[in-house]
Amino acid sequence: MLLLILAGCKPGGLPFLSQTYPHQNYGDQLKKQGLNNTRIGKQWLNQARLALKNPVRVEVPFAVNGVFYTEQVEALAWKFALKRGASINVSASWQSPDSSGIFIDLFQEQEGKWKHLGAPSQLEYKLSFESKEEGNYLLRIQPELLGAGRFSLQIQYAETYSHFPVQGKDSRAIWSVFGDERDGGKRQHEGIDIFAERGTPVVAPVSGMVSTVRNGGLGGKSVWMQDSKRGHSLYFAHLDSQAVQKGKRVQPGDTLGFVGNSGNARNTQPHLHFGIYARFDGAVNPYPFVDNLFKPVPVLTDFPVQKLQIVKGVKANLRYGPGTSFDVIAALERGDLVWVKGYTADWVQVETPSQHKGFIHSSLLASAELQPARLAEEKWAFWDPFLHPADSFRLNEEAVFVLGKYENYQLLQDRNQNDFWVSLQ
Numbered sequence: 001m002l003l004l005i006l007a008g009c010k011p012g013g014l015p016f017l018s019q020t021y022p023h024q025n026y027g028d029q030l031k032k033q034g035l036n037n038t039r040i041g042k043q044w045l046n047q048a049r050l051a052l053k054n055p056v057r058v059e060v061p062f063a064v065n066g067v068f069y070t071e072q073v074e075a076l077a078w079k080f081a082l083k084r085g086a087s088i089n090v091s092a093s094w095q096s097p098d099s100s101g102i103f104i105d106l107f108q109e110q111e112g113k114w115k116h117l118g119a120p121s122q123l124e125y126k127l128s129f130e131s132k133e134e135g136n137y138l139l140r141i142q143p144e145l146l147g148a149g150r151f152s153l154q155i156q157y158a159e160t161y162s163h164f165p166v167q168g169k170d171s172r173a174i175w176s177v178f179g180d181e182r183d184g185g186k187r188q189h190e191g192i193d194i195f196a197e198r199g200t201p202v203v204a205p206v207s208g209m210v211s212t213v214r215n216g217g218l219g220g221k222s223v224w225m226q227d228s229k230r231g232h233s234l235y236f237a238h239l240d241s242q243a244v245q246k247g248k249r250v251q252p253g254d255t256l257g258f259v260g261n262s263g264n265a266r267n268t269q270p271h272l273h274f275g276i277y278a279r280f281d282g283a284v285n286p287y288p289f290v291d292n293l294f295k296p297v298p299v300l301t302d303f304p305v306q307k308l309q310i311v312k313g314v315k316a317n318l319r320y321g322p323g324t325s326f327d328v329i330a331a332l333e334r335g336d337l338v339w340v341k342g343y344t345a346d347w348v349q350v351e352t353p354s355q356h357k358g359f360i361h362s363s364l365l366a367s368a369e370l371q372p373a374r375l376a377e378e379k380w381a382f383w384d385p386f387l388h389p390a391d392s393f394r395l396n397e398e399a400v401f402v403l404g405k406y407e408n409y410q411l412l413q414d415r416n417q418n419d420f421w422v423s424l425q
Contacts, residue, residue: 021119023048023103026144035145043073044145051075051140052107052114056349056357057321060088061297063154064349066342067305068102068143075142076341076349080155082131085276085288087160090139092125096149102141109136130160131288150305157294161205163252164292165236165274166194166259171291175271190283191235191275192290198270200259202236204250205290213246219273220263223256232284235275238265298345308368309348310404311336316364318356322347329358337368337404337411353406354386370401370413381420385409395422 020028027036027045035041055077062078082088094102101122106129107114120127131137141151164170176193204225211233212224219237223244227234240260244250261270276286311332319326322344330352332338338350338360347359381395382388386406403411409421 021105021116022122023105023119023142024116026103030145040073040145044142047073047075048140048142051077051142052138054355054357055079055138055140056359057326058155059321059323061154061156061295062322062344063152063297063299064342064344065150065152065300065303066340066349067150067307068148069307070146070148073145075140077138077140078153078155079136079138081136082134083288084131084134084284085160085286086291087128087130087158089156089158090120090127090129090154091156092141092151092153094125094143094149094151096143096147098148100144100147100149102143102147102149102151105140107138107140108133109138114138128158152299154297154299156297157291159292160289161252161292163203163205164290165202165205166196166272167201167203167255169194169196169200171287171293174287174290177285177287191237191273192286193271193273195269195271196259198240198258198260200270201255202239202257202259202272204252204254204256205234206230207251208234208249210244210246210248210250210256213242213244215242216263218264220265221257221260222263225250225256231279233277235273235277237273237275238262238271240270300343300345303343304367306340306367308403309338309340309350309365310368311338311360311364312366313364316360318350318352318358318360320358322349322359326359329356332360335405337406338365353384353409353411368403370403373400373402373412374398375400375422379422381412381422382409383420385421385423395420 030036030041036045058078058080060080092104104125105119106117108117141153166173173194173196174192175195206227206229208226208228210223210225214222221239221242222235222237223242225234236256238261239257240262242257243255259270259272261268274286276284276289278284311334314334316332317328318330318332319328338352340348341351342349346362348362348365349359351357375398379395380392382392397414399415401413403413405424408424410424411419411421413419
């Protein structure tokens with residue numbers, strides 16, 4: 001489950017609580033008009049489903065720019081992992097020569113299926129959400145039928161709590177993390193330790209109510225408060241002194257106490273032990289909730305508009321995501337063609353003619369240039385030998401242009417700019 005805060009909310013509740021959403025409404029309209037029985041209408045609906053089955057993998061932060069073309073019916077999807085408590089801001093822009101728009105939809109993977117969570121308004125392509133569950137999420141973009149234009153998309157981490165628990169500090173002050181061994185491995189650390197000078201104010205990171213003020217036990221002088229938004233119990237331990245009483249309602253930034261080393265921390269440097277306990281789940285990792293230092297998302301200010309590129313090096317690794325930490329899907333050879341789907345700062349999102357999707361480093365690709373050639377003999381040609389090998393015809397054309405190759409086929413173009421493949425064997 002996610003707590004979703006979306007642009008363009010309708011009266012009476014958030015969009016993810018409703019039965020329908022813009023993409024679904026648009027698909028229903030196509031069906032009412034009978035367009036779902038046309039070739040192009042079927043393609044549009046099918047591409048929306050295929051994007052969920054075969055997304056590319058990315059890591060947050062992520063930014064990509066790309067182009068949708070009128071003659072190509074497609075949808076793009078990006079899959080990413082989130083920790084529980086992590087928050088994300090998603091923003092997109094769309095520039096179209098006409099009035100067509102795009103649909104942006106957020107999904108969560110549940111039991112091998114993608115559950116729709118919500119969608120932003122088509123007037124302002126922005127949404128913010130907080131993950132209530134660790135797992136995989138997916139963002140899909142699809143233009144309206146025959147819609148064309150340039151898009152940009154950014155996914156950036158955002159602060160979940162409006163205030164860091166220790167005044168004047170940030171997540172760099174966390175020196176001991178959730179799950180660390182304690183007492184020689186007999187137990188695990190059920191929180192994080194934030195180190196600061198003795199007497200530094202400990203503040204409420206969210207609004208809520210103080211439920212317990214205690215002095216004694218492992219935590220020494222401690223404060224418990226209830227997060228009014230999420231229902232979590234927040235634990236602040238090893239304080240030098242407390243500044244609140246049980247039952248007090250607090251707002252983000254209100255002082256709860258002061259950093260110390262009371263309890264079983266008396267032989268350590270002053271620090272705050274901060275823990276989060278969720279109803280029915282027990283202790284959860286506080287780090288994603290309090291992290292407030294994020295790498296900036298690399299955004300391209302300009303990018304080439306190219307449908308097709310070729311491998312210019314001896315070989316190029318096609319990877320699942322934009323980085324060398326992602327596994328290799330396939331190794332492409334010099335002159336191999338790929339269809340361009342988007343550009344990041346250093347990587348190009350591509351799809352091979354055999355429909356493998358992934359990323360290749362931009363330094364390994366070049367523009368596909370038309371090279372004039374002549375066919376010495378009549379050949380069998382194919383519109384798509386990888387997906388529809390039986391769909392062939394005899395080619396009598398002598399003067400052609402070579403675009404590139406892939407596996408055992410060469411992509412040619414005739415004088416009327418029709419593309420087709422011929423066997424290299």
